[in-house]
Amino acid sequence: MRKDVRSGCPINLSLEIFGDRWTLLVLRDVMFGGARHFRELLGGPERISSNILADRLAVLVDGGLLTRSGDPAHKQKVTYSLTERAIQLVPVFAQLSAWGVRHLPVGDEFAARAGVLDRGGPRLWEEFMDELREVHLGEGARLRPRPKGRTVRDRMETAYEAALG
Template sequence: MKTEHRSGCPINLSLEVFGDRWSLILLRDMIFGGRRHFRELLNGSIEGIASNILTDRLKRLMELGMLTKADDPSHKQKAIYSLTEMAITLVPIMAHLGAWGRVWLPVSEELSIRAELMERGGPELWEQFMDELRHEHLGAPSKTPPGTPGVRQQLQAAYQAVVARKAESATA
């Protein structure tokens, strides 16, 4: 754990945690993409992180208390990375960040559909999603009634729909 801080300002300290080009990207992929393994994070993100940087960031985020690591029972070499409560509470920030980016930056339609859905869902959806993440990553009991479609499921479905529509209009 790094104990030398530039200042005790909350915004500065937050930046010291994820004010770099990769940390928040990884957390995004774990939160919204459901990625839990090294290889998933390595090959799964569109931005293309290098494996040494990925190693370093996973280690760093663990030291900072944002992630934990556990053995995957199905494979003696596989490790499962889990979000901590600290990381899960970034969901509203992610949602705001996505919403801001959608307004001001040249986002692509496919990749911003998730942000749009989070924006439309509002704080209630965020809470449901965080509850879901606590269930997946912390083993917490889920408060949502059984049969309710998961938030990530909805996000993925929306993404697939856009991709399908785009492919269709391209061949038409």
């Protein structure tokens, strides 16, 4: 065990990586919002400052939840991608969202998006995880055959836009 960790408890060790709101929100924006670049992440609705964003991205890369690579389309840009470790957090985010919808004053548009994952349950979470694997880990990373119809992200966005009216 690392010397700077106070406990071997799995909850403590997990919180050492993503135990603050900004880290989880950065992961949310990459996972659900499709953000892949620093500027896209900086423009999120919570208005993270650039120094905090840079720090959280470094923590996520060091923690093995994101990878960082040069963007072939723009030499000065860096692209962030989810790792398998991060993709496996989809059920955690789905449950956290469902809890928030049940117990907090969540906006209708966000409740609609969360509702797609909540109603779809573990089968839909797996489908979304496969979509993320394809986007972030490469074409061959999909574990199951692609279901017919729209992607999970498309369904979440349609629900979001419908709730906006």
